Amino acid sequence: xxSLIKLIAGELNRLVKYKILPVSLVxxxxxIVIFLFLSENxxxxxxxxxIFVDVAAMSILLLGASHHLEKQEGTIRTMMVMPxxxxxxxxxxxxxxMILAIESAVxxxxxxxxIHGITFNYIVLLLxxxxxxxxxxxIGFVLSLRSRDFTSMLGLLMGYMFLFTxxxxxxxxxxxxxxxxxLLMVSPSHSASHLITSAVTGxxxxxxxxxxxxxxxxxxxxxxxxxxxxxxxDNAVRG
Amino acid sequence: MGVAFSVRDLHFxxxxxxxxxxxxxxxxxxxxxxxxxxxxxGAGKSTTQKILTKLLEDYKGDIExxxxxxxxxxxxxxxxxxxxxxxxxxxxxxxxLENMRFFSRFYRKTANIQELMxxxxxxxxxxxxVAEFSKGMKVRLNFVRALLNNPRVLFLDEVTNGLDxxxxxxxxxxxxxxxxxxxxxxxxxxxxxxxxxxCDRVAFCVSGKLIEISTPRDLKLKYGKRExxxxxxxxxxxxxxxxxxxxxxxxxxxxxxxxxxKVETIHxxxxxxxxxxxxxxxxxMK
Numbered sequence: 001x002x003s004l005i006k007l008i009a010g011e012l013n014r015l016v017k018y019k020i021l022p023v024s025l026v027x028x029x030x031x032i033v034i035f036l037f038l039s040e041n042x043x044x045x046x047x048x049x050x051i052f053v054d055v056a057a058m059s060i061l062l063l064g065a066s067h068h069l070e071k072q073e074g075t076i077r078t079m080m081v082m083p084x085x086x087x088x089x090x091x092x093x094x095x096x097x098m099i100l101a102i103e104s105a106v107x108x109x110x111x112x113x114x115i116h117g118i119t120f121n122y123i124v125l126l127l128x129x130x131x132x133x134x135x136x137x138x139i140g141f142v143l144s145l146r147s148r149d150f151t152s153m154l155g156l157l158m159g160y161m162f163l164f165t166x167x168x169x170x171x172x173x174x175x176x177x178x179x180x181x182x183l184l185m186v187s188p189s190h191s192a193s194h195l196i197t198s199a200v201t202g203x204x205x206x207x208x209x210x211x212x213x214x215x216x217x218x219x220x221x222x223x224x225x226x227x228x229x230x231x232x233x234d235n236a237v238r239g
Numbered sequence: 240m241g242v243a244f245s246v247r248d249l250h251f252x253x254x255x256x257x258x259x260x261x262x263x264x265x266x267x268x269x270x271x272x273x274x275x276x277x278x279x280x281g282a283g284k285s286t287t288q289k290i291l292t293k294l295l296e297d298y299k300g301d302i303e304x305x306x307x308x309x310x311x312x313x314x315x316x317x318x319x320x321x322x323x324x325x326x327x328x329x330x331x332x333x334x335x336l337e338n339m340r341f342f343s344r345f346y347r348k349t350a351n352i353q354e355l356m357x358x359x360x361x362x363x364x365x366x367x368x369v370a371e372f373s374k375g376m377k378v379r380l381n382f383v384r385a386l387l388n389n390p391r392v393l394f395l396d397e398v399t400n401g402l403d404x405x406x407x408x409x410x411x412x413x414x415x416x417x418x419x420x421x422x423x424x425x426x427x428x429x430x431x432x433x434x435x436x437x438c439d440r441v442a443f444c445v446s447g448k449l450i451e452i453s454t455p456r457d458l459k460l461k462y463g464k465r466e467x468x469x470x471x472x473x474x475x476x477x478x479x480x481x482x483x484x485x486x487x488x489x490x491x492x493x494x495x496x497x498x499x500x501k502v503e504t505i506h507x508x509x510x511x512x513x514x515x516x517x518x519x520x521x522x523x524m525k
Binding site: 003006010013014017018070073074075077078080081082083084085233237 | 289292293294295314315316317318320322324326327328329330331332333341342344345346347384
């Protein structure tokens with residue numbers, strides 16, 4: 001078994017032991033309960049928002065919590081003196097975070113099918129959740145690495161959400177006019193929201209979907225290469 | 240005996256600092272020896288260890304590990320070294336055994352976890368979550384963690400700090416056994432007992448500089464008091480006299496005391512390493 005697979009297995013094991021995965025599942029169950037009280041149309045409308053919240057906000061929050069806990073426990077430091085690369089450590093953590101987002105999307109999709117018989121293109125949804133999940137994992141790392149502790153990370157997350165996530169939510173409620181959507185795509189939150197909404201509703205605006213995918217992929221690459229990678233080791237070593 | 244680490248004119252400055260933390264130090268760590276880096280807090284001991292373990296890389300100077308440039312070595316370097324950190328480094332919600340199994344999975348060759356945990360008295364607590372461990376138990380688990388890959392070189396930072404005398408003795412015995420089997424140890428500490436009992440050679444580190452490198456014995460010979468103290472009983476009370484060690488064989492007063500007095504104890508007046516450290520560096524250990 002390669003080191004990367006062992007690292008991912010370790011991350012998943014800790015998601016269970018540290019109760020992060022169970023908490024995520026409980027959140028998904030709350031969504032299921034909500035679906036029971038909604039009509040098919042209402043459920044179809046609210047689904048992209050629920051998946052988006054899991055991908056964009058919950059994944060950042062859980063990654064931040066896990067990062068600051070591991071930093072406090074010194075485990076990142078001890079992993080730095082093991083025969084594994086920093087790239088492998090970061091990849092494993094990113095994949096674990098993406099798995100959380102995918103788990104939520106899968107539970108939501110299964111619930112929608114059994115409760116309302118709603119189906120959509122699951123492959124496309126998983127692809128978009130993975131792309132959005134990677135970008136938000138990178139954002140989660142940036143916020144974690146730029147904060148002293150989890151509390152200060154929450155402050156940064158609030159600032160990020162105020163700037164990028166709230167406008168996207170306002171857009172989804174029709175408060176921001178549709179003509180501004182291209183401008184909103186600069187927000188990673190909105191790009192993610194647009195991709196997830198497209199996959200769930202089946203309405204693909206090709207230009208925006210391609211732009212969203214490319215933008216989030218490019219953003220992930222830039223953040224990991226120039227922000228996360230250089231700071232991660234220094235952050236772990238200095239504690 | 241080969242050279243495990245050769246360090247030449249090492250300088251290091253943290254990005255946020257205005258001056259170098261390490262100011263041009265040079266030393267060798269020989270294969271099979273226990274090399275102690277001794278100094279007060281903030282002297283640069285831990286920074287030096289972080290550089291040698293490749294945790295800090297933006298240094299100036301040359302470091303060779305068994306003849307290879309340290310900077311050129313990839314992550315396989317960590318197959319050969321074991322690092323015992325001063326602070327606990329375990330997943331608190333995992334048990335001690337789960338932690339050790341997780342870390343050992345990444346090494347090609349591994350030590351017997353049960354044997355190591357039994358030796359430090361933790362095997363019976365193997366299924367207890369590390370969060371429930373005392374400080375001393377975490378320190379012992381740190382030590383086991385450092386030995387998981389049967390390392391060629393062992394880095395230990397304040398290895399007995401927080402341990403009771405009995406457990407400190409066990410750890411020291413294990414370090415001595417590791418050295419006896421050919422292992423090399425780089426020990427950073429401010430605890431004189433550890434140095435006196437373990438180290439083959441010791442370097443005094445103050446403000447990022449090495450002031451003296453020698454064996455504990457040579458340091459004592461060079462800087463220690465050379466005297467003999469005799470305690471004897473006289474008129475029902477304990478009295479004492481101190482004689483210079485040089486020429487003791489011809490010291491009439493000393494010989495007369497041995498013949499006539501009721502001698503209770505005789506001690507050579509050894510100066511402790513702590514006193515020597517203060518003499519050499521002018522700095523008190525904190």
